[in-house]
Amino acid sequence: MIDIAHPPDSQEPDGEKGEKKFGAITMTKATCRHKWMIINLRGGYLVIEGCFHCRQRISQFSEEPVPPIDAYREAEHFWSHLGDFQASKFDLKCEECSKEVQLRDVMATMLCMRCDPECGVYKVGSRAKGGKSWVYVALCANTSHASGTCISEAGIRALNEYFNQDLHDPDKKIIVVPCDLRRSVDTCQGVVLADVGLTELY
Amino acid sequence: MKVSEMAAKAGLKTLNACGDKEIRGIYISDMVSDIIGIGEGNLLVTLQTHKNVIAAANLVDVAAIVFTRGKTPAEDVVALATKAGIGLLGFDGDTWTLAKKLYELGIR
Numbered sequence: 001m002i003d004i005a006h007p008p009d010s011q012e013p014d015g016e017k018g019e020k021k022f023g024a025i026t027m028t029k030a031t032c033r034h035k036w037m038i039i040n041l042r043g044g045y046l047v048i049e050g051c052f053h054c055r056q057r058i059s060q061f062s063e064e065p066v067p068p069i070d071a072y073r074e075a076e077h078f079w080s081h082l083g084d085f086q087a088s089k090f091d092l093k094c095e096e097c098s099k100e101v102q103l104r105d106v107m108a109t110m111l112c113m114r115c116d117p118e119c120g121v122y123k124v125g126s127r128a129k130g131g132k133s134w135v136y137v138a139l140c141a142n143t144s145h146a147s148g149t150c151i152s153e154a155g156i157r158a159l160n161e162y163f164n165q166d167l168h169d170p171d172k173k174i175i176v177v178p179c180d181l182r183r184s185v186d187t188c189q190g191v192v193l194a195d196v197g198l199t200e201l202y
Numbered sequence: 203m204k205v206s207e208m209a210a211k212a213g214l215k216t217l218n219a220c221g222d223k224e225i226r227g228i229y230i231s232d233m234v235s236d237i238i239g240i241g242e243g244n245l246l247v248t249l250q251t252h253k254n255v256i257a258a259a260n261l262v263d264v265a266a267i268v269f270t271r272g273k274t275p276a277e278d279v280v281a282l283a284t285k286a287g288i289g290l291l292g293f294d295g296d297t298w299t300l301a302k303k304l305y306e307l308g309i310r
Contacts, residue, residue: 038239041239086235088235088238088239090238109238111257111261132287134261163261166263168224169263174261191253191257193238194235196234
Protein backbone atom coordinates (compact mmCIF):
# COMPACT_ATOMS: atom_id res chain seq x y z
CA MET A 1 0.00 0.00 0.00
CA ILE A 2 1.33 3.41 -0.92
CA ASP A 3 1.42 6.09 1.76
CA ILE A 4 -0.03 8.77 -0.46
CA ALA A 5 0.35 11.44 2.19
CA HIS A 6 4.11 11.00 2.17
CA PRO A 7 4.93 9.78 -1.33
CA PRO A 8 8.40 11.27 -1.89
CA ASP A 9 9.79 9.48 1.14
CA SER A 10 8.08 6.22 0.47
CA GLN A 11 10.62 4.61 -1.79
CA GLU A 12 10.71 0.94 -1.16
CA PRO A 13 12.89 -1.72 -2.66
CA ASP A 14 11.32 -2.77 -5.92
CA GLY A 15 12.91 -6.15 -5.90
CA GLU A 16 14.44 -5.89 -9.34
CA LYS A 17 17.94 -7.06 -9.91
CA GLY A 18 19.08 -4.50 -12.50
CA GLU A 19 22.16 -2.51 -11.63
CA LYS A 20 24.36 0.23 -13.01
CA LYS A 21 27.99 0.80 -12.03
CA PHE A 22 29.31 4.23 -11.02
CA GLY A 23 33.06 3.78 -10.61
CA ALA A 24 33.55 1.72 -7.51
CA ILE A 25 29.91 2.13 -6.48
CA THR A 26 27.27 -0.24 -7.69
CA MET A 27 23.79 1.27 -7.84
CA THR A 28 21.11 -1.37 -7.83
CA LYS A 29 17.49 -0.71 -8.72
CA ALA A 30 16.52 -2.02 -5.32
CA THR A 31 18.57 0.62 -3.47
CA CYS A 32 18.42 3.51 -5.94
CA ARG A 33 16.86 6.77 -4.80
CA HIS A 34 15.40 7.40 -8.20
CA LYS A 35 15.97 10.58 -10.20
CA TRP A 36 13.15 10.41 -12.73
CA MET A 37 13.04 11.94 -16.16
CA ILE A 38 10.26 11.96 -18.71
CA ILE A 39 10.66 9.66 -21.68
CA ASN A 40 8.41 8.71 -24.59
CA LEU A 41 6.57 12.04 -24.42
CA ARG A 42 3.87 11.98 -27.06
CA GLY A 43 0.96 14.20 -27.93
CA GLY A 44 -2.56 13.08 -28.63
CA TYR A 45 -6.11 13.41 -27.45
CA LEU A 46 -7.83 12.46 -24.24
CA VAL A 47 -11.10 11.04 -25.56
CA ILE A 48 -14.02 10.53 -23.18
CA GLU A 49 -16.84 8.18 -24.11
CA GLY A 50 -20.07 7.25 -22.37
CA CYS A 51 -22.51 4.36 -22.66
CA PHE A 52 -26.08 5.66 -22.74
CA HIS A 53 -27.27 2.19 -21.79
CA CYS A 54 -25.41 1.68 -18.48
CA ARG A 55 -24.20 5.30 -18.01
CA GLN A 56 -20.60 4.19 -17.51
CA ARG A 57 -17.76 6.34 -18.79
CA ILE A 58 -14.41 5.36 -20.18
CA SER A 59 -11.42 7.33 -21.46
CA GLN A 60 -8.77 6.57 -24.00
CA PHE A 61 -5.68 8.31 -25.27
CA SER A 62 -5.71 8.61 -29.03
CA GLU A 63 -2.53 9.32 -30.97
CA GLU A 64 -4.48 9.65 -34.23
CA PRO A 65 -4.19 13.02 -36.05
CA VAL A 66 -7.94 13.47 -35.54
CA PRO A 67 -9.55 12.01 -32.41
CA PRO A 68 -12.21 9.34 -33.01
CA ILE A 69 -15.78 10.56 -32.59
CA ASP A 70 -17.80 7.65 -33.97
CA ALA A 71 -20.16 5.75 -31.70
CA TYR A 72 -19.62 1.99 -31.53
CA ARG A 73 -20.96 -1.10 -29.81
CA GLU A 74 -18.81 -3.23 -27.50
CA ALA A 75 -20.63 -6.24 -25.98
CA GLU A 76 -23.53 -4.74 -24.01
CA HIS A 77 -22.14 -1.18 -24.21
CA PHE A 78 -22.95 1.53 -26.76
CA TRP A 79 -20.08 3.98 -26.48
CA SER A 80 -20.67 7.55 -27.64
CA HIS A 81 -18.16 10.37 -27.88
CA LEU A 82 -18.58 12.86 -25.02
CA GLY A 83 -15.56 15.06 -25.58
CA ASP A 84 -11.87 15.21 -26.39
CA PHE A 85 -8.99 17.41 -25.36
CA GLN A 86 -5.46 17.68 -26.61
CA ALA A 87 -3.23 16.07 -24.01
CA SER A 88 0.12 14.33 -23.60
CA LYS A 89 1.34 11.02 -22.31
CA PHE A 90 4.74 9.99 -21.08
CA ASP A 91 6.69 7.35 -19.23
CA LEU A 92 9.36 7.79 -16.57
CA LYS A 93 12.93 6.57 -16.49
CA CYS A 94 15.44 6.82 -13.64
CA GLU A 95 18.63 8.62 -14.68
CA GLU A 96 20.59 6.70 -12.05
CA CYS A 97 19.58 3.07 -12.44
CA SER A 98 17.74 3.16 -15.80
CA LYS A 99 14.57 1.70 -14.30
CA GLU A 100 11.56 2.54 -16.45
CA VAL A 101 7.95 2.91 -15.35
CA GLN A 102 5.41 2.64 -18.13
CA LEU A 103 2.45 4.93 -17.55
CA ARG A 104 0.19 3.37 -20.16
CA ASP A 105 -2.73 3.39 -17.75
CA VAL A 106 -2.48 7.14 -17.05
CA MET A 107 -4.75 9.01 -19.45
CA ALA A 108 -4.30 12.48 -17.94
CA THR A 109 -3.69 14.33 -14.67
CA MET A 110 -6.16 16.55 -12.84
CA LEU A 111 -5.77 19.14 -10.08
CA CYS A 112 -8.20 18.61 -7.20
CA MET A 113 -10.20 21.80 -6.54
CA ARG A 114 -11.46 20.52 -3.17
CA CYS A 115 -15.14 20.66 -4.08
CA ASP A 116 -16.51 17.74 -2.05
CA PRO A 117 -15.52 17.00 1.59
CA GLU A 118 -16.89 13.47 1.18
CA CYS A 119 -14.57 12.73 -1.73
CA GLY A 120 -11.56 10.51 -1.10
CA VAL A 121 -9.28 12.90 -2.96
CA TYR A 122 -10.41 15.80 -0.77
CA LYS A 123 -9.66 13.73 2.34
CA VAL A 124 -6.13 13.02 1.15
CA GLY A 125 -5.58 16.76 0.82
CA SER A 126 -7.00 17.36 4.28
CA ARG A 127 -4.64 14.81 5.81
CA ALA A 128 -1.58 16.37 4.21
CA LYS A 129 0.59 18.43 6.51
CA GLY A 130 1.19 22.14 5.85
CA GLY A 131 -0.68 24.51 3.62
CA LYS A 132 1.35 23.92 0.50
CA SER A 133 0.18 20.47 -0.47
CA TRP A 134 -1.54 20.06 -3.82
CA VAL A 135 -3.40 16.93 -4.75
CA TYR A 136 -3.40 15.80 -8.36
CA VAL A 137 -5.43 12.86 -9.60
CA ALA A 138 -4.00 10.46 -12.16
CA LEU A 139 -6.92 9.57 -14.43
CA CYS A 140 -7.18 6.04 -15.75
CA ALA A 141 -9.15 4.70 -18.71
CA ASN A 142 -11.87 3.12 -16.58
CA THR A 143 -13.45 6.40 -15.61
CA SER A 144 -16.40 4.74 -13.85
CA HIS A 145 -14.18 1.95 -12.47
CA ALA A 146 -16.69 -0.71 -13.37
CA SER A 147 -13.81 -3.13 -13.97
CA GLY A 148 -12.32 -2.40 -10.54
CA THR A 149 -8.93 -1.45 -11.97
CA CYS A 150 -7.12 1.88 -11.77
CA ILE A 151 -3.58 3.26 -12.03
CA SER A 152 -0.83 0.89 -10.90
CA GLU A 153 0.86 1.49 -7.54
CA ALA A 154 4.24 1.65 -9.28
CA GLY A 155 2.92 4.38 -11.57
CA ILE A 156 1.50 6.44 -8.70
CA ARG A 157 4.72 6.08 -6.72
CA ALA A 158 6.89 7.16 -9.67
CA LEU A 159 4.64 10.14 -10.47
CA ASN A 160 4.84 11.31 -6.86
CA GLU A 161 8.59 11.01 -6.85
CA TYR A 162 8.95 12.75 -10.21
CA PHE A 163 6.79 15.77 -9.42
CA ASN A 164 8.38 16.30 -5.99
CA GLN A 165 12.03 15.72 -6.78
CA ASP A 166 12.90 19.25 -7.98
CA LEU A 167 10.50 21.54 -6.15
CA HIS A 168 11.94 24.94 -5.19
CA ASP A 169 9.99 25.25 -1.98
CA PRO A 170 10.84 22.61 0.64
CA ASP A 171 7.39 23.07 2.19
CA LYS A 172 5.55 22.45 -1.06
CA LYS A 173 4.35 18.97 -1.80
CA ILE A 174 2.64 17.43 -4.81
CA ILE A 175 0.50 14.44 -3.99
CA VAL A 176 -0.64 12.26 -6.88
CA VAL A 177 -3.45 9.81 -6.18
CA PRO A 178 -5.33 7.31 -8.36
CA CYS A 179 -8.74 8.36 -9.68
CA ASP A 180 -10.60 5.54 -7.96
CA LEU A 181 -10.43 7.70 -4.82
CA ARG A 182 -12.74 10.17 -6.52
CA ARG A 183 -16.30 10.06 -5.22
CA SER A 184 -18.13 11.11 -8.38
CA VAL A 185 -17.00 11.75 -11.90
CA ASP A 186 -20.20 13.68 -12.58
CA THR A 187 -19.84 16.30 -9.86
CA CYS A 188 -16.04 16.55 -9.76
CA GLN A 189 -14.78 20.10 -10.39
CA GLY A 190 -11.12 19.18 -10.85
CA VAL A 191 -9.03 20.91 -13.50
CA VAL A 192 -7.77 18.42 -16.06
CA LEU A 193 -4.32 19.15 -17.41
CA ALA A 194 -5.35 19.12 -21.03
CA ASP A 195 -5.77 21.78 -23.68
CA VAL A 196 -9.37 22.53 -22.85
CA GLY A 197 -9.22 26.19 -23.87
CA LEU A 198 -6.82 25.99 -26.77
CA THR A 199 -9.34 26.64 -29.50
CA GLU A 200 -11.00 29.46 -27.56
CA LEU A 201 -8.07 31.72 -28.28
CA TYR A 202 -8.89 32.75 -31.80
CA MET B 203 17.96 36.62 -12.31
CA LYS B 204 14.98 37.07 -10.00
CA VAL B 205 11.47 37.49 -11.39
CA SER B 206 11.12 41.02 -9.95
CA GLU B 207 14.34 42.20 -11.59
CA MET B 208 13.36 40.70 -14.93
CA ALA B 209 9.87 42.22 -14.71
CA ALA B 210 11.25 45.68 -14.03
CA LYS B 211 13.81 45.51 -16.83
CA ALA B 212 11.41 44.05 -19.40
CA GLY B 213 8.57 46.41 -18.49
CA LEU B 214 6.09 43.77 -17.37
CA LYS B 215 2.95 44.41 -15.36
CA THR B 216 2.57 42.54 -12.09
CA LEU B 217 -0.85 40.88 -11.86
CA ASN B 218 -0.56 39.39 -8.37
CA ALA B 219 1.73 39.51 -5.36
CA CYS B 220 3.85 36.40 -4.95
CA GLY B 221 7.28 35.30 -3.89
CA ASP B 222 10.29 36.39 -5.93
CA LYS B 223 11.68 33.22 -7.49
CA GLU B 224 14.88 32.69 -9.42
CA ILE B 225 14.44 32.26 -13.18
CA ARG B 226 16.34 29.19 -14.36
CA GLY B 227 15.16 29.18 -17.95
CA ILE B 228 12.36 30.22 -20.27
CA TYR B 229 9.67 28.11 -21.85
CA ILE B 230 7.20 29.44 -24.41
CA SER B 231 4.07 27.39 -25.00
CA ASP B 232 0.34 27.75 -25.40
CA MET B 233 -0.38 24.09 -24.79
CA VAL B 234 -0.98 22.72 -21.31
CA SER B 235 -0.10 19.27 -22.57
CA ASP B 236 3.29 20.63 -23.57
CA ILE B 237 4.01 22.38 -20.27
CA ILE B 238 3.80 19.19 -18.21
CA GLY B 239 7.19 18.00 -19.42
CA ILE B 240 9.28 21.11 -18.66
CA GLY B 241 11.80 21.42 -15.83
CA GLU B 242 11.24 23.45 -12.67
CA GLY B 243 12.17 27.13 -12.40
CA ASN B 244 11.20 28.11 -15.92
CA LEU B 245 9.56 31.41 -16.74
CA LEU B 246 6.48 30.34 -18.67
CA VAL B 247 5.43 32.65 -21.49
CA THR B 248 1.96 31.98 -22.88
CA LEU B 249 -1.20 33.39 -24.39
CA GLN B 250 -3.41 31.02 -22.43
CA THR B 251 -5.15 32.50 -19.41
CA HIS B 252 -7.36 29.65 -18.23
CA LYS B 253 -7.13 27.67 -15.01
CA ASN B 254 -5.58 24.63 -16.66
CA VAL B 255 -2.38 26.62 -17.25
CA ILE B 256 -2.08 27.35 -13.53
CA ALA B 257 -2.72 23.69 -12.66
CA ALA B 258 0.06 22.61 -15.01
CA ALA B 259 2.44 25.41 -13.99
CA ASN B 260 2.03 24.49 -10.32
CA LEU B 261 2.85 20.89 -11.07
CA VAL B 262 6.16 21.76 -12.76
CA ASP B 263 6.97 24.59 -10.30
CA VAL B 264 7.49 27.47 -12.72
CA ALA B 265 9.26 30.67 -11.62
CA ALA B 266 6.35 32.79 -12.91
CA ILE B 267 3.95 33.08 -15.83
CA VAL B 268 3.93 35.92 -18.37
CA PHE B 269 0.79 36.49 -20.44
CA THR B 270 1.58 38.25 -23.68
CA ARG B 271 -0.50 40.41 -26.06
CA GLY B 272 -2.12 42.18 -23.13
CA LYS B 273 -4.14 39.15 -22.06
CA THR B 274 -5.27 39.07 -18.45
CA PRO B 275 -6.66 36.08 -16.59
CA ALA B 276 -10.00 36.02 -14.78
CA GLU B 277 -10.12 36.68 -11.04
CA ASP B 278 -10.51 33.02 -10.08
CA VAL B 279 -7.45 32.17 -12.16
CA VAL B 280 -5.41 34.88 -10.42
CA ALA B 281 -6.65 33.62 -7.04
CA LEU B 282 -5.58 30.06 -7.82
CA ALA B 283 -2.14 31.22 -8.95
CA THR B 284 -1.71 33.33 -5.82
CA LYS B 285 -2.69 30.40 -3.64
CA ALA B 286 -0.12 28.29 -5.49
CA GLY B 287 2.56 30.98 -5.05
CA ILE B 288 2.86 31.54 -8.79
CA GLY B 289 3.60 35.09 -9.88
CA LEU B 290 1.57 36.35 -12.84
CA LEU B 291 2.90 39.04 -15.16
CA GLY B 292 1.50 40.80 -18.20
CA PHE B 293 3.14 42.06 -21.37
CA ASP B 294 1.31 44.17 -23.94
CA GLY B 295 3.48 43.17 -26.90
CA ASP B 296 3.64 39.86 -28.71
CA THR B 297 5.55 36.78 -27.60
CA TRP B 298 8.40 37.27 -30.08
CA THR B 299 9.05 40.81 -28.86
CA LEU B 300 9.16 39.57 -25.27
CA ALA B 301 11.47 36.70 -26.24
CA LYS B 302 13.91 39.19 -27.76
CA LYS B 303 13.79 41.36 -24.64
CA LEU B 304 14.46 38.40 -22.36
CA TYR B 305 17.35 37.25 -24.51
CA GLU B 306 18.84 40.74 -24.45
CA LEU B 307 18.56 40.67 -20.65
CA GLY B 308 20.79 37.61 -20.68
CA ILE B 309 18.16 35.09 -19.69
CA ARG B 310 18.75 31.81 -21.52
